[in-house]
Amino acid sequence: MKHKGHKVPLGGVAEMLRHCDAQWNAYLQRLICNEKEANPLEQYKGHDLRQGLRDRGYIGLSQKQILAKRDVYVSELQAGEPPYSDTELFGTSYVLAN
Known part of the structure; x- marks a missing residue:
């Protein structure tokens, strides 16, 4: 699969992190x-996934750091940037029943 110009192998941590990108921006x-909402990404288990979340700057942060990231994101939206979208991750397919 390709997402935002990057090849992402299906079924592993890389794909899961792409879905976490959408969760982070929704958060x-x-x-x-x-x-005061708690960071939902802190709940995830698995060393590789948690390391990927740390590398992206999504976990291991104080609430003050998270709010600063929120402020940057909101400023980008106010400046006309489109909201994050991961719609490219979801294709449309049909299952035909026999």
Whole structure:
């Protein structure tokens, strides 16, 4: 699969991290209304996945650091940047029943 110009192997940590990108950005948007919401990505298990989340700057942060990231994201939206979308990850397919 290709996502935002990068080849992503299916079924592994790399694919899961692409889905986590969408969850992270949705979380940043929710923080606009609820600054005290806990980071849902902190719940994920697995060394490789957690390392990938750390490398992306999604976990291991204080609430102050998270709110600063939210502020940057909101500023980008206000400047006209489109909201993050992972729609490229989801193809449309049909299952035909016999």
